[in-house]
Amino acid sequence: MSNFAERNFLNTPAGWKSWLVTLDHKRIGLMYLYAIMTFLAVGGLIALAIRLELLNPGSDFVTADIYNRLFTLHGAIMIFLFIIPSIPAALGNIVLPVMIGAKDVALPRLNLLSWYVFCVGAFIALYSILKGGVDTGWTFYTPYSSSTETAVVAMTFGAFILGFSSIFTGINFIVTIHKLRMPGLTWFKLPLFVWGLYATAIIQVLATPVVAITLALLIMERLWGVGIFDPAMGGDPVLFQHFFWFYSHPVVYVMILPGMGIISEIIAHFSKKRIFGYRAIAFSSLGIAFLGFLVWGHHMFTSGQSEYAAMIFSMITFFVAIPSGIKIFNWLATLYNGKITLETPMLYALIFLFTFGIGGLTGIFLGAIAVDIHLHDTYFIVAHFHYTMMGGTVMAFLGGLHYWWPKIFGRMYNETHGKISALLIFVGFNMTFIPQFFLGSQGMPRRYYMYADRFHTLNIVSTVGSWILAAGFFLMLYYLVRSIKHGKPAGANPWGIHGLEWTTPSPVPPENFLEEPKLEHGPYDYDKIMPEKTV
Amino acid sequence: MSTHSSPYHIIPFKTYITVFTALLVLTVVTVAISFVDLGSYNLVIAMLVASIKASLVAMFFMHLYYDNKLNLIIFLISILFLAIFIIFIMFDTMTRDNIYKIKADPINPSSKIYDNQKSSKGGTGH
Amino acid sequence: MSHPAHLQHHFSDSQQQHESSKLGMWLFLVTEVLMFGGLFCAYAILRAWYPEMFFHAHKVLDVMMGSVNTVVLITSSLTMALSIHAIQNNNQKAGVKYLTVTLLLASVFLIIKYFEYSHKIHLGQLPGKFYTFTGIEGNNPHLFFSMYFLMTGLHGIHVVGGMAVIYWMMRRMKRGEFSSEYYTPVEIVGLFWHLVDLIWIFLFPLFYLIG
Numbered sequence: 001m002s003n004f005a006e007r008n009f010l011n012t013p014a015g016w017k018s019w020l021v022t023l024d025h026k027r028i029g030l031m032y033l034y035a036i037m038t039f040l041a042v043g044g045l046i047a048l049a050i051r052l053e054l055l056n057p058g059s060d061f062v063t064a065d066i067y068n069r070l071f072t073l074h075g076a077i078m079i080f081l082f083i084i085p086s087i088p089a090a091l092g093n094i095v096l097p098v099m100i101g102a103k104d105v106a107l108p109r110l111n112l113l114s115w116y117v118f119c120v121g122a123f124i125a126l127y128s129i130l131k132g133g134v135d136t137g138w139t140f141y142t143p144y145s146s147s148t149e150t151a152v153v154a155m156t157f158g159a160f161i162l163g164f165s166s167i168f169t170g171i172n173f174i175v176t177i178h179k180l181r182m183p184g185l186t187w188f189k190l191p192l193f194v195w196g197l198y199a200t201a202i203i204q205v206l207a208t209p210v211v212a213i214t215l216a217l218l219i220m221e222r223l224w225g226v227g228i229f230d231p232a233m234g235g236d237p238v239l240f241q242h243f244f245w246f247y248s249h250p251v252v253y254v255m256i257l258p259g260m261g262i263i264s265e266i267i268a269h270f271s272k273k274r275i276f277g278y279r280a281i282a283f284s285s286l287g288i289a290f291l292g293f294l295v296w297g298h299h300m301f302t303s304g305q306s307e308y309a310a311m312i313f314s315m316i317t318f319f320v321a322i323p324s325g326i327k328i329f330n331w332l333a334t335l336y337n338g339k340i341t342l343e344t345p346m347l348y349a350l351i352f353l354f355t356f357g358i359g360g361l362t363g364i365f366l367g368a369i370a371v372d373i374h375l376h377d378t379y380f381i382v383a384h385f386h387y388t389m390m391g392g393t394v395m396a397f398l399g400g401l402h403y404w405w406p407k408i409f410g411r412m413y414n415e416t417h418g419k420i421s422a423l424l425i426f427v428g429f430n431m432t433f434i435p436q437f438f439l440g441s442q443g444m445p446r447r448y449y450m451y452a453d454r455f456h457t458l459n460i461v462s463t464v465g466s467w468i469l470a471a472g473f474f475l476m477l478y479y480l481v482r483s484i485k486h487g488k489p490a491g492a493n494p495w496g497i498h499g500l501e502w503t504t505p506s507p508v509p510p511e512n513f514l515e516e517p518k519l520e521h522g523p524y525d526y527d528k529i530m531p532e533k534t535v
Numbered sequence: 536m537s538t539h540s541s542p543y544h545i546i547p548f549k550t551y552i553t554v555f556t557a558l559l560v561l562t563v564v565t566v567a568i569s570f571v572d573l574g575s576y577n578l579v580i581a582m583l584v585a586s587i588k589a590s591l592v593a594m595f596f597m598h599l600y601y602d603n604k605l606n607l608i609i610f611l612i613s614i615l616f617l618a619i620f621i622i623f624i625m626f627d628t629m630t631r632d633n634i635y636k637i638k639a640d641p642i643n644p645s646s647k648i649y650d651n652q653k654s655s656k657g658g659t660g661h
Numbered sequence: 662m663s664h665p666a667h668l669q670h671h672f673s674d675s676q677q678q679h680e681s682s683k684l685g686m687w688l689f690l691v692t693e694v695l696m697f698g699g700l701f702c703a704y705a706i707l708r709a710w711y712p713e714m715f716f717h718a719h720k721v722l723d724v725m726m727g728s729v730n731t732v733v734l735i736t737s738s739l740t741m742a743l744s745i746h747a748i749q750n751n752n753q754k755a756g757v758k759y760l761t762v763t764l765l766l767a768s769v770f771l772i773i774k775y776f777e778y779s780h781k782i783h784l785g786q787l788p789g790k791f792y793t794f795t796g797i798e799g800n801n802p803h804l805f806f807s808m809y810f811l812m813t814g815l816h817g818i819h820v821v822g823g824m825a826v827i828y829w830m831m832r833r834m835k836r837g838e839f840s841s842e843y844y845t846p847v848e849i850v851g852l853f854w855h856l857v858d859l860i861w862i863f864l865f866p867l868f869y870l871i872g
Binding site: 102103104105106107108110167170171172174175178179180205206207208209210212213214217220221224225226227228233234235236239243 | 669670671672677680681682684685688689691692693694695696697698699700702703706707710711788789790791800801803804807808811
């Protein structure tokens with residue numbers, strides 16, 4: 001049993017009360033992980049309900065009003081409570097300090113505060129659900145959101161609070177990466193996941209405050225009729241959209257950049273090959289972060305924006321695809337001639353290349369104004385963002401989860417189950433969402449609970465796909481939970497790969513390293529030395 | 536109580552007083568100028584003076600002049616993104632009316648589509 | 662010498678801790694700039710749409726009170742900086758005195774704002790749907806007051822928050838927790854307070870000094 005660290009961050013210090021006041025980034029990250037996976041499950045069950053209603057064209061189980069509340073809840077939970085914190089606050093918190101040879105993040109008390117603020121925001125959002133939820137869509141467009149009788153104030157206030165949790169994580173990661181790198185660990189020796197988290201943190205700090213003031217203004221509009229977004233009072237409803245999307249477009253890069261960081265790690269380490277184009281990948285993360293702030297108007301092509309503004313946003317939208325494309329080609333070049341092994345993390349990385357590729361490419365179609373006029377608010381959009389958010393971030397998250405699982409819990413999950421689950425998720429995901437591209441281009445609108453009969457067949461395919469997807473997730477829940485107590489002890493380096501986190505025992509000791517970590521080589525030095533597997 | 540000074544840089548007392556005096560003078564200036572009608576330049580000058588005052592506070596009271604340059608870069612980046620935010624939105628809001636002007640223009644009379652429409656009008660209608 | 666009481670275990674030395682705290686506070690100030698920035702943007706749009714209304718509406722604001730408040734805040738920034746200057750020279754007594762003066766000046770600011778607000782409430786010069794005043798030319802005068810109350814209100818909330826943390830620093834300094842070796846919390850509270858001053862430096866001309 002020397003392959004399993006008896007004294008680790010999970011049991012030291014002992015007692016559940018120590019978890020409430022912990023300053024250990026690994027414990028905070030783990031609590032985040034449990035929370036976000038719970039919200040993934042809740043949001044997913046709502047999705048199954050939505051797909052069940054859409055199995056047939058008419059009204060089967062819910063009224064239009066309930067349907068509106070369901071898709072709003074699905075979006076708000078998945079975006080604010082699952083996907084935004086998923087990689088940075090959960091996985092990032094656990095591994096970032098270890099990857100740079102530090103004992104903790106720079107501001108551990110701010111980290112704990114971030115977690116508590118997340119809990120408060122989540123409770124407020126839960127309260128809004130108990131009040132019946134909201135029927136505006138997660139985008140809360142005015143003037144409907146300033147006049148509808150549903151619990152808009154509660155839900156937006158919850159999102160407002162959650163924004164601060166995200167900001168605190170972002171601040172912490174920037175300071176940590178600048179200040180706590182171990183001696184000798186210069187910027188271009190950092191693992192690419194760290195670069196991804198850094199670019200993400202910059203966006204979190206710059207963009208999130210704008211959604212904070214946006215939601216605060218919406219609350220003011222509802223409570224005190226300030227009139228800024230109300231045309232009857234001389235205001236501008238499109239101004240709300242500008243404010244909202246100034247955050248909500250960059251936030252999709254908050255979602256994908258850490259995911260891309262994980263893909264860089266998995267592809268390099270499971271090809272046992274130096275990553276191709278390290279600096280290109282590092283700088284493209286910063287490029288995506290910057291350009292991502294200049295394209296938000298592409299969500300507003302049909303809103304009555306000025307044509308000149310629309311043209312500029314469209315042009316820059318084409319540019320922002322370039323750094324993502326650079327990454328894809330660098331990953332492919334890394335795979336080429338690599339000693340590829342197909343453990344579960346690598347399966348998710350390969351799935352990512354396919355599904356995020358589709359998501360990204362369809363985004364380019366939508367960047368063309370003339371095309372978007374027809375496809376906006378149809379199922380084409382729904383498919384596009386599910387391919388990027390789920391086909392991108394969620395696949396990367398699952399890859400990262402399986403990659404670092406043995407480091408966090410000290411045990412391996414059942415690899416066969418992992419592969420079966422990945423296959424179910426791959427088949428189920430594509431079966432759910434590919435039909436939606438066709439539905440959208442044939443004219444099926446989004447956010448409608450009924451549809452024309454000619455869309456019936458593809459909707460059946462999509463709903464059945466969602467059941468296969470769900471099966472994959474249920475299997476994953478089973479084998480991951482089982483592995484915590486019954487999995488094979490993993491040892492420090494179950495994959496036999498480079499990286500500071502793989503030099504310390506599993507599960508990680510409370511102080512991260514038992515001895516002062518030594519920087520002996522770079523994170524991808526497979527041409528110099530091949531590390532040993534411990535399992 | 537130890538008597539040695541801080542290991543960190545200390546700004547001289549005199550510097551603080553000089554900056555404070557400059558801030559007071561600039562406040563008087565900006566109030567005085569607001570009583571003179573310079574049309575749209577009033578706003579420009581007011582913002583210029585405010586920016587100078589803000590720079591003095593940031594550079595000296597907030598220590599940016601003496602600090603690690605990273606802190607200054609971070610502050611300037613926030614101003615840059617705020618400028619992007621305001622400029623892009625103002626550009627949209629101020630050019631929106633142009634949509635209606637463009638719609639008012641007639642179709643190019645020599646385009647093929649216009650020709651087809653004209654000929655089908657003479658033929659069997661739908 | 663054994664490591665100082667204030668040094669947290671994950672830092673290698675005091676300087677790294679000090680610089681990290683400052684960097685963290687500067688990043689937080691970035692979020693404040695962007696958050697207030699949204700309001701400045703809304704102001705810009707509305708003023709561009711209704712320039713005459715903004716001109717006429719601003720006349721009901723008292724330039725004298727606004728100017729006094731500007732001087733009050735700038736002075737409070739000075740006393741905040743001088744408090745740090747004092748503790749850098751290990752003068753805890755002077756440090757506490759300057760923090761107290763800062764708090765007094767902040768209170769003066771809030772008192773003047775109280776008089777301004779109550780006067781407007783009395784006259785019905787209120788935001789949005791509560792606006793009932795009838796003496797202002799121009800379209801949608803309620804929008805001016807929406808922006809006025811939103812921006813000075815959010816600013817006022819930050820003044821109150823700033824006062825709370827400055828008071829906390831004053832208590833800690835009285836207890837002898839700070840010295841020339843360690844005064845980081847006071848410095849980062851100071852940075853926050855200077856930002857509050859910075860925002861007012863822009864609010865003042867935009868509301869009180871419209872040409």
